[in-house]
Amino acid sequence: MGIKHTYRIVLLVFVSVINISCKSSDKAAKANADNLAYENLLALIENKAFQIDLQSAEPFNTLATAQVINDIMIPQTGNNASRININADAHKFIMINDKVKGSMPFFGEMRMGSGHYGNSDGGININDTPDKFRILPNEKKKRVVVKFNVQDLNTNSENYNVTLTAFPNGNAQMVFVSTHRTLIRYNGLLKPLEADIE
DSSP: OOHHHHHHHHHHHHHHHHHHHHHHHHHHHHHHHHHHHHHHHHHHHHTTEEEEEEEEEEEOOOHHHHHHIIIIIGGGTSOBTTBEEOGGGTOEEEEETTEEEEEEOOOSOBSSOOSSTTOOOOSEEEEEOOEEEEEEEETTTTEEEEEEEEEOSSOSSOEEEEEEEEOTTSEEEEEEEESSBOOEEEEEEEEEOOTTOO
16 A cells, blocks of 8 residues: 555545544534524423414315315405405414404304304404413424314304414414314414514
8 A cells, every 4th residue: 555545545545534623513513503493482382472474264164164165266366265364354363461352364164153153254363362372392393282172262252273273483382272163274474473463
């Protein structure tokens, strides 16, 4: 073996060691950033002062409902019966102190009448202190789940079981299971409360 060959082997080993150490430091930096983002998310939710700007609704549809939505509504919007863009309508879910607020459109089937006679708003409207409020952090999966029950604003007979799942990147999903309607999921962006929201 010549000196050139030995020199090449030493250089190759040196470059490999540097490359491996750079990759492990990149992984450690990413893990630290992920942990910090998760801790910030958990603190935001535990402070109970956040909002979710809703971007889409994903109704659970029977075949009949899906056909109606696809035939009537969807050709003008480019959506489909499984995912409807609601971003332009500025719908929000708000948690402030111990109260939840929101007015969200509903796409799906009513199982029984909701609201009082003459009520034309078929959306999901809440403005109340939730029952059975629980924050369920999951550090391993880097997500925070919030579960609660809340009554509809327009009727005292309709209740919602709500599951909110939030992720460190700001994405959030909310599933509303109603006593009177098919379930629906909303997707949006979770962020601290805007200054003008009370």
